[in-house]
Amino acid sequence: MRPFQYERADTLEGAVKAAGTGGATQFIAGGTTLSDLMKLDVMRPERLVDVNPAAGGPAGRIEATKSGLRLGAMVRMAEAAEHPAVKTDYPVIAQALQLAASQQIRNMASLGGNLLQRTRCEYFRQVSWPCNKREPGSGCAAMDGVNRLHAVLGTSDACIASYPGDFAQALVALDAVVETVREKGGARRIALSDLHRPPGDTPQVETVLEPGELITAITVPAGPWTRRSLYLKIRDRDSYAFALASAAVALDLDGEVVREARIALGGIATVPWRAREAEAALRGKTMDEAAATAAAEAALAGAQPRGDNAFKVPLAKQTIVRALMDAKRMET
Template identity: 50%
Template sequence: MRPFTYTRAKDPTAAVNQLSGNPNAKFLAGGTNLLDLMKEDVERPNELVDISELGLRDIKAIANGPQKGGISIGGLGKNTDAANHALIRQHYPLLAQAILAGASGQIRNMATNGGNLLQRTRCPYFYEVSMPCNKREPGTGCGALEGINRTHAIFGWTEKCVAVYPSDMAIALAALDAVVSVRNASGQERTIPFADFHRLPGDKPEQDTNLAHGELITAIELPKNNFAATSYYLKVRDRASYAFALVSVAAALEIVDNKIVQARIAMGGVAHKPWRALKAEQLLVGKEATDANFKLAADAEMAGAKPLDHNRFKVELGNRSIVLALQMAMNGGKA
C-alpha cells in the first residue's frame, strides 16, 4: 500500500470541499472495497477523507416532494441496518432480499449504502495490475475481451471493457426506480435517477458513475409503489454464499384484476451497470401473469444479448432466471 494522508471530516460541506481540492483524494466510509483496492495497488489515492462520522444514516418516510410517500435511506447508513429496517422490510422487501444476498454479515455491518453503489468491478483483469485493463489504466486494452471471460458482460459491453458491475443492492434499487441525492463542493444538492447513476463502458470504462469528483452521496430515495407482495430477488452464483452473481434478477409486479399493470425487472452480473430489462417489462404490461408470458418476456430481453467466448451459458441462464424470479415474485417468494 502506498503512503497517503488521512483526515476526518467534521461535516458534509467540509468533506466535499476537501476532496474537491485534490483530484487524487478519495472518501473513506466503510472501506470494504476501497481498502482492498489500495492493498492490491489498483487504487492509489494520496489522501483519504474519512466521512464515517458525518451522520447521514437515517431511514425515514418522505413527507413532501416528488418522492412523497416513499422512504429516504441515509448514504452513510450500514447495509445491515437498511436490510433489517421495518419500513424497508414491509414496503420494499425486494431491497432487503438483495442486500442480504450480498457479501457476508461482517461486511454488511461495515459497508455503507452509498459505498455499496460505488464499489468497483471484481473483474480479475482489473485486479491484476500486470494485465492490461482500460478501467484501471485507460488506453492499455481489455485483457478480458479475448481472455477468460466466463463471468463477464453479455449486454452493453464495448471492446474497451467487458467487466460487470458487482452490487446486489443496486440491482434492486434499479428495479425500484430509486433516486440518488448528492451534494457538491458548492453546497448544492442534486438528484440523479438511478437509471442515470451508473454508466455503460462506452469509450470511458474508467468512469463507473456520473458523479463528479467530490460529490457526496447523502441519501437514496425510493418512490412509493405497490410491489411489496409480488417481488423477489434471485441470485445465481457459483457458491451458495459470499460470491458475486453470475446472473441475478430483481423482479417486481403490480397486479390488478389478474393483469400486470406495472413490471420492473433489473439484472445483475450481465453488464457494466444494473441492466433494466425494459423489453421484458414492456411485453408484460397488460398481460396475465402466466408462465407462458414470463417466458415470452424473457425471450424478448435475452434476444439482445451478445455473449463472449466463455459466457454463452449466461444467455440461457438469464432467460431461466427471469422466468423463475417472476414466478417467485408471484408466489410471494415461495418456490
C-alpha cells in the same frame, strides 16, 4: 500500499469541502472495496477523507413514509437489510442487501459506497494485465481471456467488466434516486438508472458523479409494486459469492394480469441493468410461464456473450422467469 493522507469529516458537506475536486482524493466509508484495491495497488489515492463520523447525523438514518423510503448514504448494509419497513414494504431491497457479501462486510459497508462498488474483473484487479478501466488505452485482457464472470449486456469494445453489486439492481427496478452534494453547484438528484455509465470508449468513467461529489441519500418512491417484489440471485455457492445472474422484480397485478412490472438484472451487465423491454412485454399480459418467457427473451435480446460467459444468456432468462413466477405467488 502507497502512503496517503488521511482526514476525517464530521458531515458529508464538510467532507466535500475537505475533498475539493482533485482526482487524487477519495472518500472512504466502510472501505470494503477501497482498502482492498489500495492493497492491490489498483487504486492509489493520495488523500482519503473519512466520512464515517457523518453516520451519526442524517446520513445514518432510514425514514419510511407513505410517499416512500429515504436511506441515508451512511446507513450500513446490514442495518437497512434488517429494517422492518424495508423488509415488509420493499422486500427486493432487503433481499438484495441480505444476499450480498458476508455479515461482516454488511456491517461495515455503507449504502452509498456499495452503489459505487467496483468490478471484480480479475484483469482489473491485477495491475500486471492490460485494462482499459484501470489504465485507459492499455487494452482489455478479459475480452478474449477468462471471462466467465463478465457481462453480456451493456458491453463495449473497450470493456466487458460486470457491475458486481446487488443493491443497485433493486434500486434501479424501483426508480430510486440518489441525492448528492458537491462543493460547487450544490446538491442534485440523479436517477439511479442514470448514475452508472456503460463503458463505451471510457470504461474508466464509471458514474456521472463529478470529482468530489458525494452521495448523501437514496430515495425510493412508494408504488403499488414494491410489496410484491423480490431479488433472486444465482451463484456458484449458497452464500458469499457474486451473482452469475440476478433479477430484481416488482409486480403490480390485477388478479393475474400485469398492470406494471419492474425488472432489473445483475451479474450479467456492465451497469445495474433495467430491463425495460421485458417490462413492456409483460404489461397487460396474464402473468404466466409464457409471458415470463417472452419477457426474458426480450430482456436478453441484445446479449453479446464472449466465450466463457455464454451460459449467462440462458441462465439470465431462467432467472427472470423464476423470479417473475415467484413474485406472482407472493402473499402481499
